[in-house]
Amino acid sequence: AQRVTQPEKxxxxxxxxPVELKCNYSxxxxxxxxxxxxxxxxxxxxxxxxxxxxxxKGFTADLNKGETSFHLKKPFAQEEDxxxxxxALSLGAGYALNFGKGTSLLVTP
Amino acid sequence: xxGITQSPKYLFRKEGQNVTLSCEQNLNHDAMYWYRQDPGxxxxxxxxxxxxxxxxxxxxxxxxxxxREKKESFPLTVTSAQKNPTAxxxxxxxxxxxxxxxxxxxxxxxxxx
Numbered sequence: 001a002q003r004v005t006q007p008e009k010x011x012x013x014x015x016x017x018p019v020e021l022k023c024n025y026s027x028x029x030x031x032x033x034x035x036x037x038x039x040x041x042x043x044x045x046x047x048x049x050x051x052x053x054x055x056x057k058g059f060t061a062d063l064n065k066g067e068t069s070f071h072l073k074k075p076f077a078q079e080e081d082x083x084x085x086x087x088a089l090s091l092g093a094g095y096a097l098n099f100g101k102g103t104s105l106l107v108t109p
Numbered sequence: 110x111x112g113i114t115q116s117p118k119y120l121f122r123k124e125g126q127n128v129t130l131s132c133e134q135n136l137n138h139d140a141m142y143w144y145r146q147d148p149g150x151x152x153x154x155x156x157x158x159x160x161x162x163x164x165x166x167x168x169x170x171x172x173x174x175x176x177r178e179k180k181e182s183f184p185l186t187v188t189s190a191q192k193n194p195t196a197x198x199x200x201x202x203x204x205x206x207x208x209x210x211x212x213x214x215x216x217x218x219x220x221x222x
Contacts, residue, residue, distance in 0.1 A: 034210075044152075045213070046209075090209045094159060096154050097154075099151045100151055102152075
């Protein structure tokens, strides 16, 4: 069952503009949430996880349990941020990750 | 570089034939996964294995089979019962810490003619 929703298939922004990739989830417990990224001709890889509360490549994501959201944000987009981004949810240890359908981010000069 | 190796990268198959995709890892990871990636569909879980000789069905297991006889290997067989097998298949592993960080292979693209 799809528990992760990424409403935008494609998001296009200009270089230097703020970017927000949306992710909503459906789970009543305390999920673990992740953002994965796939750059052109590269393997899918972890970008960040909510538990770490860290900023990676300028990206941050805050878990909002009230809105059941985990949006990915960056204040100033760069052309090298162009990639496919997937939000993923885990119910905990021993459970497989459930991925959203992905958002393709295009940053144009 | 080591890590996860999927083979073959490209595979063509006639309808009615079974085909097996290989996934080998040297990361000493316990958990291994198979996902299917289709445009606009994201990644959908086919099968996963937390430990040798044990595996569980994912959301779209019908028409697929797996085995986990060795820690390093988790082959996926796409059977003739799979209605729409043309897709990109991704194998992944996860370390014992169960942190949710998956390490992915480069993928195998299967085309059924």
